[in-house]
Amino acid sequence: MADFADLARATLPPGIWDFIDGGSGVETTLTANRAALDRVAVLPRVLTGVERPRTDAVLLGREQALPVAVAPMAYQRLLHPDGEPALAAAAGAAGVPYVLSTLSSTPIDEVIAATDGPVWFQLYWLRDRGLVADLLDRAHTAGCAALMVTVDVPVLGRRLRDVRGGFALPPEVTTANLPTGRDDLAHTGTPGVSAIAAHTEAVFAPALTWADLAWLRERTRLPLLVKGILDPRDAVRAADVGVDAVVVSNHGGRQFDGAPATATMLPEVVAAVGDRVEVLLDSGVRSGTDVLRALALGATGVLLGRPMLWALAAGGRSGARAALDLLAVELRDALTLTGCADPAQARRLRTLTGG
Numbered sequence: 001m002a003d004f005a006d007l008a009r010a011t012l013p014p015g016i017w018d019f020i021d022g023g024s025g026v027e028t029t030l031t032a033n034r035a036a037l038d039r040v041a042v043l044p045r046v047l048t049g050v051e052r053p054r055t056d057a058v059l060l061g062r063e064q065a066l067p068v069a070v071a072p073m074a075y076q077r078l079l080h081p082d083g084e085p086a087l088a089a090a091a092g093a094a095g096v097p098y099v100l101s102t103l104s105s106t107p108i109d110e111v112i113a114a115t116d117g118p119v120w121f122q123l124y125w126l127r128d129r130g131l132v133a134d135l136l137d138r139a140h141t142a143g144c145a146a147l148m149v150t151v152d153v154p155v156l157g158r159r160l161r162d163v164r165g166g167f168a169l170p171p172e173v174t175t176a177n178l179p180t181g182r183d184d185l186a187h188t189g190t191p192g193v194s195a196i197a198a199h200t201e202a203v204f205a206p207a208l209t210w211a212d213l214a215w216l217r218e219r220t221r222l223p224l225l226v227k228g229i230l231d232p233r234d235a236v237r238a239a240d241v242g243v244d245a246v247v248v249s250n251h252g253g254r255q256f257d258g259a260p261a262t263a264t265m266l267p268e269v270v271a272a273v274g275d276r277v278e279v280l281l282d283s284g285v286r287s288g289t290d291v292l293r294a295l296a297l298g299a300t301g302v303l304l305g306r307p308m309l310w311a312l313a314a315g316g317r318s319g320a321r322a323a324l325d326l327l328a329v330e331l332r333d334a335l336t337l338t339g340c341a342d343p344a345q346a347r348r349l350r351t352l353t354g355g
Helices: 002-011 014-021 028-039 083-094 108-113 129-142 160-165 195-203 210-219 232-241 262-273 288-296 306-337
Strands: 040-043 057-059 062-064 068-070 098-100 119-123 146-150 224-229 245-248 278-281 301-304 350-353
Touching: 002 014, 002 306, 014 160, 014 306, 028 040, 028 262, 040 288, 068 083, 068 098, 068 306, 083 098, 083 108, 083 306, 098 108, 108 119, 108 129, 119 129, 129 210, 146 210, 160 195, 210 224, 210 232, 224 232, 232 245, 232 262, 245 262, 262 278, 262 288, 288 301, 288 306, 288 350, 301 306
Parallel strands: 068 301, 098 119, 119 146, 146 224, 224 245, 245 278, 278 301
Antiparallel strands: 040 350, 057 062
């Protein structure tokens, strides 16, 4: 996957590279995500008779080719002109779900039309409840297979690379699923100001509550995931509301700089909720070995973020498909080397922290 990062960095303008690569603050949490995963050693089993393991797994009641979904990420036309449809098509061809961001640069229905695979819709809570209801209606009508609400963005984290560069969206990249009235905020570059942060502050609701989540649960019959959980107490409360899955995530180190690594909190969340809900890991996943680590720590699957943007930038749809094919090879190797016939067996492996 690091090869795709090198190709993307050579392809993209510096400001766009910093927008996708950077974290908040001094990037302590961004760095911690990788360090925590690297500290997880998995204890292999031997003499299990496994020759060619399966990589398929069940997520939200549906069998997928890998225990992986492509994470929701905004403004993918920044990376490649084909943007979200290309990445969604690659995910569908690889047999994994694609999660479409509220801040997509392509409308929901066009993304759905571009792929044969499942599309989950990621919802940011907006100040205008009517717009939230409209997005839900559009996601239902378009045929989205699940709904994921992100709960860790009351305000945008202070992403210093964007602030220092005065990052703003180019004119051709828009928030395609939202009204354009305030889009100028995202496109107006000002030294020392992130235009993305200004736009977010104007449209996002800063005070999402458990009552809002309960309203959402009542509003949809789709499987509901909550992304942005770190405290096990919040995971339990989400289960009480009736969600189907929680995503242990610190937004890839892009929100509170000082939050723990997701791999550190994953076992506690899994222990707290038991089998009441599925638990997915987000933030820092870079390889098939990382997927195996997450499974061994108790996750049912992972969200794969930045590597898919790197691959999209490097080669559009074909680049993204190549990255997912590589991930499948890496996961199969990891399963073979740890004596597991499939991802379900990987969840029974022991882990050690510190090598």
